Amino acid sequence: MKLTRILTISAALIAIAIPTSALAGKGKGKGKKAKSPLKQASAAALSAHDKNADGVITGDEIVALRADFAAAKTGPLAALDVNTDGTLDDNEIAAIHKGKGKHGKGKGGKKGGKKNKNV
Numbered sequence: 055m056k057l058t059r060i061l062t063i064s065a066a067l068i069a070i071a072i073p074t075s076a077l078a079g080k081g082k083g084k085g086k087k088a089k090s091p092l093k094q095a096s097a098a099a100l101s102a103h104d105k106n107a108d109g110v111i112t113g114d115e116i117v118a119l120r121a122d123f124a125a126a127k128t129g130p131l132a133a134l135d136v137n138t139d140g141t142l143d144d145n146e147i148a149a150i151h152k153g154k155g156k157h158g159k160g161k162g163g164k165k166g167g168k169k170n171k172n173v
Contacts, residue, residue, distance in 0.1 A: 090133075091133040092133045092134070092136070094130075095130055095132070095133035095134045096149070096150045096151075098130055099111065099131055099134060100150055100151070102122075103118055103119045103122070109151055110151060111147055116147055119131075119142065119147065120147075123141075123142050127140060134147075134150065136149075
């Protein structure tokens with residue numbers, strides 16, 4: 055009886071330990087898409103230049119962002135220049151928002167949020 059109980063408990067512990075150890079061996083970020091250079095640059099620009107933390111680059115923040123871009127056009131902010139004209143225009147700056155990338159699209163690449171079907 056004691057042997058059966060010990061074997062049952064051991065089997066249960068092994069069953070729990072195997073999936074946990076199998077998951078531990080997986081590399082970081084597997085199954086997830088890597089951020090595009092544009093999204094990385096947008097996130098960096100937002101965190102560095104959005105001084106009032108409203109999620110949008112506006113006013114003096116735009117001036118500072120353009121100055122930083124001009125100082126290093128091939129630097130980390132280069133991906134923000136989508137049309138590659140050597141300047142950051144208003145549309146390129148407007149696309150820098152939390153969770154958004156090129157053309158103001160949100161998660162999943164679709165414009166807008168969920169629509170209420172009951173309306």
